Amino acid sequence: MKMIYDLIVIGAGPAGIASAYEAHKNGLKHVLLIEKAGENCQTFRTYYKDGKRVDKVYNKIDIPNIGNIPFEDGTKETSLELFNKFCDSGFEMMFSNEVEKIKQNDDILIVHTSKGEFKTKNAVISIGRMGKPNKPSYKLPSKLSKVINFNANDAKENEKILVVGGGNSAAEYAVDLSVKANVTLCYRKSTFTRLNDINLDNVYKAKMTLKMGIDIVEVNEVDNKPEVTYTNGEKEIFDRIIYGIGGSTPVDFLTNCGVEIDDKGVPTFDTNMQSNVKNIFVAGDIASKNGTSIISALNNAKTIADFITKA
Numbered sequence: 001m002k003m004i005y006d007l008i009v010i011g012a013g014p015a016g017i018a019s020a021y022e023a024h025k026n027g028l029k030h031v032l033l034i035e036k037a038g039e040n041c042q043t044f045r046t047y048y049k050d051g052k053r054v055d056k057v058y059n060k061i062d063i064p065n066i067g068n069i070p071f072e073d074g075t076k077e078t079s080l081e082l083f084n085k086f087c088d089s090g091f092e093m094m095f096s097n098e099v100e101k102i103k104q105n106d107d108i109l110i111v112h113t114s115k116g117e118f119k120t121k122n123a124v125i126s127i128g129r130m131g132k133p134n135k136p137s138y139k140l141p142s143k144l145s146k147v148i149n150f151n152a153n154d155a156k157e158n159e160k161i162l163v164v165g166g167g168n169s170a171a172e173y174a175v176d177l178s179v180k181a182n183v184t185l186c187y188r189k190s191t192f193t194r195l196n197d198i199n200l201d202n203v204y205k206a207k208m209t210l211k212m213g214i215d216i217v218e219v220n221e222v223d224n225k226p227e228v229t230y231t232n233g234e235k236e237i238f239d240r241i242i243y244g245i246g247g248s249t250p251v252d253f254l255t256n257c258g259v260e261i262d263d264k265g266v267p268t269f270d271t272n273m274q275s276n277v278k279n280i281f282v283a284g285d286i287a288s289k290n291g292t293s294i295i296s297a298l299n300n301a302k303t304i305a306d307f308i309t310k311a
């Protein structure tokens with residue numbers, strides 16, 4: 001008979017790596033971490049630019065680390081090094097395998113993946129929210145998909161770039177690009193309320209145009225470039241637009257697993273991060289409305305591991 005795992009963790013970001021590590025450290029023998037990409041930490045690799053500062057206090061979340069992964073302020077590279085190290089600590093890992101759903105069968109959970117089915121007593125869903133970046137409500141011209149982006153990886157020197165958003169990721173994209181490009185940062189609210197102190201300071205010091213308290217109503221194509229129409233009727237043409245407006249909960253995935261979501265699209269869970277489906281837990285960004293922070297993800301993982309191993 002195929003082995004029944006003690007725990008299968010879905011998604012190898014900070015929450016998933018920490019869930020597998022903490023549970024294994026607490027004595028669970030058969031732990032499997034499944035990642036859909038060929039490498040771990042896809043949010044870091046896709047959305048953090050090389051050399052990015054990674055802050056321990058993020059999204060105004062300033063809480064102690066209750067877990068055993070010693071995450072501190074650093075860079076994209078030091079953070080990846082840390083999480084790579086903890087992937088190599090005794091539990092089983094499987095890459096390039098996308099989990100489709102989890103189904104309950106009596107007391108056992110069946111994890112359906114692109115590489116077949118796996119049985120487990122417990123599962124942690126830690127797939128983040130960035131697999132599906134948020135898109136604006138207006139339609140974007142499909143012809144311009146190369147210059148309308150959801151991260152800053154393709155931006156080029158001297159381009160006229162519009163960064164849209166008022167959170168830390170939009171601020172970081174705008175500040176970094178302002179050194180080499182002509183940047184405008186557009187935020188629909190008149191003040192930044194979600195930026196940490198460093199990003200707030202950097203935004204005001206950087207050489208960029210701030211368009212605050214103004215939104216975008218449409219984007220059209222003019223001579224192969226995006227033309228933006230603002231709520232005040234003004235129009236402006238850019239070489240590139242970068243949206244840094246977060247990611248949405250993978251509602252379909254959760255629904256397919258039978259996990260309830262509230263009216264904000266967030267899964268419901270108890271103090272042990274257990275969803276309405278017994279033995280299915282949620283950790284990290286997926287367990288929040290606007291995304292959380294690495295420390296919250298690590299703390300969710302420790303809470304779950306402690307609960308599973310004493311149950």
Ligand SMILES: Cc1cc2nc3c(=O)[nH]c(=O)nc-3n(C[C@H](O)[C@H](O)[C@H](O)COP(=O)(O)OP(=O)(O)OC[C@H]3O[C@@H](n4cnc5c(N)ncnc54)[C@H](O)[C@@H]3O)c2cc1C
Nearest residue numbers: 011013014015036042054055058099127128169284285294
């Ligand atoms: C631009 C930017 C800057 C940020 N800067 C900071 C910072 O300085 N400090 C900080 O604390 N936080 C920061 N954050 C937030 C931080 O990155 C997240 O809070 C953290 O990555 C959440 O971890 P997670 O494990 O929940 O999800 P993720 O890191 O998103 O990991 C989810 C993993 O699950 C995998 N996956 C998805 N679907 C499936 C599936 N069906 N099957 C298998 N695998 C799947 C993905 O490929 C991915 O590897 C930043 C975020 C962004 C976007």
